[in-house]
Amino acid sequence: xxxxxxxxxxxxxxKVARQRFFAIGLFRLSGxxxxxxxxxxxxxxxxxxxxxxxxxxxxxxxxxxLFQFIVVPRLLLALFRQRPPQ
Numbered sequence: 776x777x778x779x780x781x782x783x784x785x786x787x788x789x790k791v792a793r794q795r796f797f798a799i800g801l802f803r804l805s806g807x808x809x810x811x812x813x814x815x816x817x818x819x820x821x822x823x824x825x826x827x828x829x830x831x832x833x834x835x836x837x838x839x840x841l842f843q844f845i846v847v848p849r850l851l852l853a854l855f856r857q858r859p860p861q
Contacts, residue, residue, distance in 0.1 A: 795855050799848045806844030813837035 813836030815821070819829045 795851070799851055802847045802851065803844055806840045806842075806847070809840030809843060810837055811840075813840055 813833045815833075816824060816829055816836055817833030819825050821829075824832055
């Protein structure tokens with residue numbers, strides 16, 4: 776029983792590009808949902824959080840969602856542009 780770890784399987788660049796595109800789109804979509812959820816909390820549409828706590832919690836959700844919508848995809852792009860170590 777021998778394990779041949781010296782040669783990795785060939786990588787399809789189109790498949791990798793599709794996976795990266797899907798990951799970036801998923802982060803943007805989830806960030807948009809977090810922002811919408813934060814605005815619903817800010818408008819006090821839920822009974823479990825009201826008053827000043829709703830405004831603070833909604834603001835936190837909006838900021839986190841915007842970070843995920845704007846900054847995280849750019850960080851992923853910078854990470855994807857780096858060459859893997861050889």
